[in-house]
Amino acid sequence: MNEEVRQELNRQKARWAAGQELFKAGAVKLGTDGHIRVNGYRVHTDPVSCECPDFKNRKQSCKHIFAVLAYLKGRQNGNHLTNSHYQI
Numbered sequence: 001m002n003e004e005v006r007q008e009l010n011r012q013k014a015r016w017a018a019g020q021e022l023f024k025a026g027a028v029k030l031g032t033d034g035h036i037r038v039n040g041y042r043v044h045t046d047p048v049s050c051e052c053p054d055f056k057n058r059k060q061s062c063k064h065i066f067a068v069l070a071y072l073k074g075r076q077n078g079n080h081l082t083n084s085h086y087q088i
């Protein structure tokens with residue numbers, strides 16, 4: 001594995017960890033409009049996307065998406081989102 005790939009993997013792990021913290025802190029909120037928000041950013045689940053600059057730049061799971069996945073994991077209707085495609 002080359003250095004760049006290794007660093008990107010570490011960054012992604014850090015995002016995952018940050019997402020777990022956001023979830024534990026209760027930052028994931030179900031809005032009255034039916035959208036899920038994390039720290040004010042709207043996160044869509046089908047397909048998975050987020051409004052934050054990190055996601056827009058990279059088109060890969062950001063910490064908000066990981067927080068929502070952790071949130072959905074605790075709910076039965078979120079099981080289809082926890083497949084390997086969205087995990088590290």
Ligand SMILES: [Zn+2]
Nearest residue numbers: 050052062064
């Ligand atoms: Zn985001």
